[in-house]
Amino acid sequence: MTPPVIEIAHATVGYDGRPVLRDVSLTVTAGEVVAVLGANGSGKSTLVRAALGLVPVGAGSVALFGTPRRRFRQWHRIGYVPQRPGAGSGVPATVREVVASGRLARRGVLRPAGRADREAVTAALDAVGLADRAGDPVSTLSGGQQQRTLIARALAGGPELLVLDEPTAGVDAASQEAFAEALRGFRDGGGTVL
Ligand SMILES: Nc1ncnc2c1ncn2[C@@H]1O[C@H](COP(=O)(O)OP(=O)(O)OP(=O)(O)O)[C@@H](O)[C@H]1O
Ligand SMILES: [Mg+2]
Structure with missing residues (x-):
């Protein structure tokens, strides 16, 4: 039997010794799409960060x-x-470069990008509808477009698990629809989503 993709058991998580989550357990198995709901400050981002270490x-x-x-x-x-990180962060990178950075964990920093890398980046840009902005500096994009750039970066790595923290906050209805379509394709390909 394949082990769960994420397994959190009786975890206590907090900041500076002050617990935010107590005795939390969560199991996400392969192919599941799991949504975590809760009020602002209830600890959703903390849970996700704990899962990722x-x-x-x-x-x-x-x-x-x-x-x-x-x-x-x-x-x-x-x-x-991550939730609202600001894809620009002062670095003068283009949209394509930020999305391509999603391939680094896969190919290693020192090996040059190959054809598979370029194709994955192009497919991810298409999935979020930013192909026409690929050459633009990320800092010149709107907040929602920057958010879509980060979604494309996560997709470009060809992951088995996508962990999305409020990924569509500030993203307009048309782009949310495109994002849902991309997620559907990811799930149909066997992907797991938290
Ligand atoms: N880096 C941090 N240092 C100290 N406390 C933090 C830190 N990040 C979050 N907290 C606290 O942990 C609690 C849970 O925050 P968290 O960001 O996990 O909530 P959330 O459910 O994701 O909220 P939101 O819906 O606003 O995104 C809050 O009380 C918050 O003040
Ligand atoms: Mg949050």
């Missing part, structure tokens, strides 16, 4: 693809879109 887990355990989080190294299997 971005905040330490006090009590309890976290495993990814059957491997304890601490020993997990196969980051190319996971695409992550």
Whole structure:
């Protein structure tokens, strides 16, 4: 039997020793699409960060693809879109460059991009409807377009698991529809979504 993609068991997670989540358990199996709902400040982003090892887990355990989080190294299997990070962040990168950075975990920084890399980047740009903006600096895009750039970056890596934290906040209805279509394709290809 294949192990769960994400398995959080009885986890306590917090910041500066102040717990935000207590005794939280979550199992996401391959092919599932799981949505986490809750009020602002209820700990959704904290839960996602704990799953990815971005905040330490006090009590309890976290495993990814059957491997304890601490020993997990196969980051190319996971695409992550954080909540409102600002894709620009002052770096004068183009949309295509930001999306191509989603391939780095897969090909390694030192190996030049090959045909498969270029095709994955082009497909991801098409999926979010930004092909015509590929050459533009990310900083010149609107907030929603920057958010779509980050979704494309996560898709470009060809992950098995997509972890999306409020991915469509600030994204207009037409683009949300395109995003839903891209997610549908990802799921139909066997992908898992949190
Ligand atoms: N880096 C941090 N340092 C200290 N406290 C934090 C940090 N990030 C979040 N918190 C606190 O943890 C709690 C949960 O925050 P979290 O961001 O996980 O909520 P959320 O459910 O994602 O909310 P939202 O719907 O607004 O995105 C909040 O009380 C918040 O103030
Ligand atoms: Mg949040």
